[in-house]
Amino acid sequence: MACFHDINLGALLDHYWYEIQLGDLFFFIMKKGDAYWSTNAYQGAIEPPMKQPLKLINALPNGMEVKEKIYLREDADTPLVSLQLADKPYQVNPAAEVKIEPKSRLVLYVSTPLWLQFKSGDGKVLVEYPTVVPRLSWVGTNTTEGSLCYSTKTSAPSIFSEVKHYKHRALTALELINDGDKLLTIDRLSLPLNILGLYYTANSGYWTESVRYRINPDTGDTTVVSAQRPPEELGDVTIIAKARTANKTSRFRTAMNLIMG
Structure with a gap:
């Protein structure tokens, strides 16, 4: 590839x-x-x-x-x-609603467009463009509490062998855990790409670290954490770009606040 x-x-x-x-x-x-x-x-x-x-x-x-x-x-x-990955979080909209039974988990694979960068020899970004013109979206509880982000619709397959690879997009494995006693319905997720790294494997293209969402639909409690690397099924991977933003704690807290829009 x-x-x-x-x-x-x-x-x-x-x-x-x-x-x-x-x-x-x-x-x-x-x-x-x-x-x-x-x-x-x-x-x-x-x-x-x-x-x-x-x-x-x-x-x-x-x-x-x-x-x-x-x-x-x-x-x-x-x-x-x-x-490089996007400079803002992405609101990821699965093509169909995702429903997860109580006390169970599901892994979805989503892809988001990459940014092409012209960089100096010491790594300073001089010019960059998205490989696909992104659609802006407001994610939040109302018009004053929230954040401006990008938005994309994705087929979000749940089977690794069905994942499609594109040279201009990065894939992310999303582990969704329903911690509650009610059915969890998800029609969108806030994916904080600006705090994730970009990785490459010759056989499977570009990936980010995996991200885990633990959600309790009974209380609304949510935690979001990233893994140390992309899925183990990929084997050896090479990091291409470090995260744009180093402060993962506050950014994941923001993602938790915005996860359900």
């Missing part, structure tokens, strides 16, 4: 445009001495996702203009193109 992370740009020819196509994103970059020019565009959301690695092109498509001119030090390390 071709990967789209940690692409070293040291081999770029001066004054030539290069292109990456990933998800719905067209990303263009050109090296000009110690500077890099970049721009981007998106295909329609109904089109099949793209997965073209970095390649040389003759020129920018007609009508496109340069959006960024990034100037690096003469002695700067070679920049990279890499991937």
Whole structure:
């Protein structure tokens, strides 16, 4: 499986445009001495996702203009193109309501779009774009108590062998535990991607750490914790990007407050 992370740009020819196509994103970059020019565009959301690695092109498509001119030090390390998880939590909406019997558990697998990043050699993010234009959503108990996040609908399979892998999306295993004596119904979950890391495996693509939701529908009590890594079924994994936000305690507390919207 071709990967789209940690692409070293040291081999770029001066004054030539290069292109990456990933998800719905067209990303263009050109090296000009110690500077890099970049721009981007998106295909329609109904089109099949793209997965073209970095390649040389003759020129920018007609009508496109340069959006960024990034100037690096003469002695700067070679920049990279890499991937990262979203910069906000995602409200994950299963395509069908999920119902879990009392005192039982279920594992669902959901996928969310990745962000393409142009980074300096020392890891500083200079430019980034989502591979799919995200839909913004407000998650909270009312219009003043809550948080702005992204929203996505997912098929959320519960069988590992049925999981579909896409080069522009990361998968997360969600363990849902019904701690109560009533049937638990879930039609959405708040997934705090900005406090999770991104991992890669050659056979199964991009994943995050697994996340466990322990919910008591009788009282509304909820706890959310992350595992140390993606599911064990994947075998060896390589971490591609650390979490954007290091303070997991407060962010998981926020996710608990927003979990049921």
